[in-house]
Amino acid sequence: MSRYNFRETEAKWQRQWRELGCFEAREAPGRPKYYVLEMFPYPSGKLHVGHVRNYTMGDLVARYRRAQGFNVLHPMGWDAFGLPAENAAIAGNVHPAAWTSENIRAMRSQLQRMGFAYDWSREIATCHPEYYRHEQKMFLDFLAADLAYRKESWVNWDPVENTVLANEQVIDGRGWRSGAIVEKRLLAQWFLRITAFSDELLDALETLDRWPERVRLMQERWIGRSEGARVLFPIAGPLPNPPPPLPSPSPASGGGKGGGNAGEGRVGAVEVVEVFTTRPDTLYGASFIALSPHHPLAQSLAAADPKLAEFIAECDRLGTSEAVIEAAEKRGCRTALDAIHPLDPSRRVPIYVANFVLMEYGTGAIFGCPAHDQRDLDFARKYRLPVIPVVLPPGEDAAHFAIGDTAYVEDGTLFDSDFMNELSVPAAKRAVGERLEQLGSGARTIAYRLRDWGVSRQRYWGCPIPVIHCPDCGIVPVPEADLPVELPQDVTFDRPGNPLDRHPTWKHVACPCCNSPAQRETDTFDTFFESSWYFLRFCSARAPVAFNRAAVKYWMPVDQYIGGVEHAVLHLLYSRFFTRALKHCGYLDLDEPFAGLFTQGMVCHQTYQSESGEWLFPEEVSTDDAGRLADPTGRPVTTGRTEKMSKSKKNVVGLDDIVDTYGADTARLYLLSDSPPERDLEWTEAGIEGIWRYVNRLWRMVSEPAATLPPPGRPMPPDLPAGVGNVRRTIHKTVAAVTDDLDKFRFNRAVARIRELTNALEDMPAGKPGAGAVLREGLEAATRLIGPMMPHLAEEMWQALGHQGLVADAPWPTPDPDLARDEEVTIAVQVNGKLRGTIDLPRDAAAAAVEEAALALPQVVRFLDGRAPKKVVVVPNRIVSVVA
């Protein structure tokens, strides 16, 4: 019995598809299009099986939609800028460009061996000037439209590597590579004004009904809209600048009343503190103001207050790590200033600088109402500040209500609050908002958690930011005619820091305005910049412009996007923003780039550790005679958790090894069959073996009887005998069910149904009249259904069944609705909720007849014991429920 020869077969069909240009997409106005896209990879090296799960799913969708008659666009490319290339250059004396293109070459050939139906004529790599020149132009347009700007910002700075680190690259307050303690630094950075679209990005989430709920929720929380008010607190007490501050008043008593009206005459533009609050209703419960350590007022006060300066420096040192933040207690430092309560000028509250106030959110300053905010309460207890309740919980008595260790944050009735007394919290919010607006002491407003996107990176291997710094003219955009600003090739990585900065000539240019000596921007774009528009480039990948409008109009939006949930916020939000920004600049007419999104689960594998605690690759672990695991030297091996495949834990299975051993189709079917696609999948040797056996079984089913089958296209003989007619029904039911499953991304179930079909075909009694014709019909259906999953095997089967063309070009099968339904149904019979038997009846039998048949069952008679049933429920074609 010959095994299926996947090696020759897969190579053969891949060659055919390529030579025929099967998967090259062309715009065809009027023909329905379908754009399938998997998140394009970073070319990091070689692929392991975990990498290709989402491509396998995308390919299934592409081939399935193609069979359904859609004009399918299914492209592939490379997210080719990024840190690993630079790190490889630092470690291995190889140029990032060479390292990247070698990885692309290797990974492209791996993807091609998998037989994915990509339109390779549209392949792109984002590190090529033909690609990134267009985003330089976009940036200039954003700049002109005020969607890009430069500002000073606090960033994570690694003092050893001399670069800014992303938040993800800071682990426990230290740089992930250098181990140096990361500092907060104020640096001039380029930003994209994503916050200009906060509301749009939030509101449009509702329209993305083919996105996972989870992802929409994550974006909603990330944007973090909250309604509240800005409130102005006039400053009382000596202001620092100008003139320089004078001796500070005694800190502890400063918060009390009776401070006179020393500061009142000086209320003006700069002599107020503006706070943001979502609870303006609790304004009468205010007992302090807290400023962020980075608040301008805190900074200027620190200039003359060594204690405060030291406090702020301490906050900067500890400010980055989440673990530290969680452990850190709320601390503050009393300033020399008090603030005047905006609704009651006789009241003064002390101004603190506190480590828990973020400069990036709201106004960088808050008022503290300890009675109704847990954080404020903790702070107040520590610094012995007053706790003034103003919201009374239902059923409480104002005279006796007191706050213990827990702030009261729920709704209630306002008291001790002048005009708000007796109001509910929502009513009080409205009332105080109006009052503040009348007084000019504040306004209702909305705050967002979303911040503008900082895109500057002090790195070489990225897209140069096309601006020039001129000592006379300031920041000057590179003229469009001078684009692209290309990266210089001759760079060295022998020292830390950005090679562009120390390149002898590259950054020195003449100012485009005044022609005097000036310098290029040496920062490069965050690599999320490239991935924010690549899906547009694919629509016309070779266009001299960023993208051809007509092509974008035809192909966009992406109908089905597939990728990991790790991009739920970053890439997916940036792309949504980018599309809107491009629309704003007149590039296209589209709001949402991705109509459908699917986030697939990860591929996991058992981990192994040697005696000495080192991770071992699966292929280094063997089982000895006693069934114990051993490493290559025979030492015992312990098994760890099953985790996501990753190089660091070595629990990876190389794609090449699997394709060499079992072929691409076997790997593809395993990735689709073993778990629901959104859930994690565990890769096991036994699992892939099982699929390999099935592949061979399928092949035998077609290759062995092929010669004895009636030729293709013969009409089905009428009056099939029982046992054959049933199988024919199974075929049509399977086609209907698999189609439905594929539509709903239930790939594992679709595979199970196809296996049921092949089981039924094998069990069909041979030699009966019509058996050959039904077997042919069944095998052809199975071949077409399996085509999107195992395309090479399907082509080979299709050919063996005597067909001339490609199964890839064959239309998707349609079930005969009459055959897809059973004529006879099995109806379950319950007595008191327990199954007692089944009855077989013609489909849609009359309820009375069904009831009669059910009550006649001996088991039912026994349970009724001669009594009449209290009640009988008949559900057509399903169940009879008898209540005894």
Add this chain to the structure above:
RNA sequence: GCGGACGUGGCGAAACGGCAGACGCACCGGACUUAAAAUCCGGUUCCCGAAAGGGAGUGCGGGUUCGACUCCCGCCGUCCGCACCA
């Protein structure tokens, strides 16, 4: 702390509110082999029983219903995301 997902045999998993465990992995028994592999046939939720049959059973406790893995309420556990957001 907030938000979300999940919890079903030894394992991966199925199940419009209607026969729980389809399909597969693993395992057990058998056939074919000198033998092994491959292949084929049969079995496999648990308990009682030789069998027929009976009982229990979808994390735990309640509820709705003729009927609940599925819906509602309250717990427990696991995983993921966000996290001093005022």
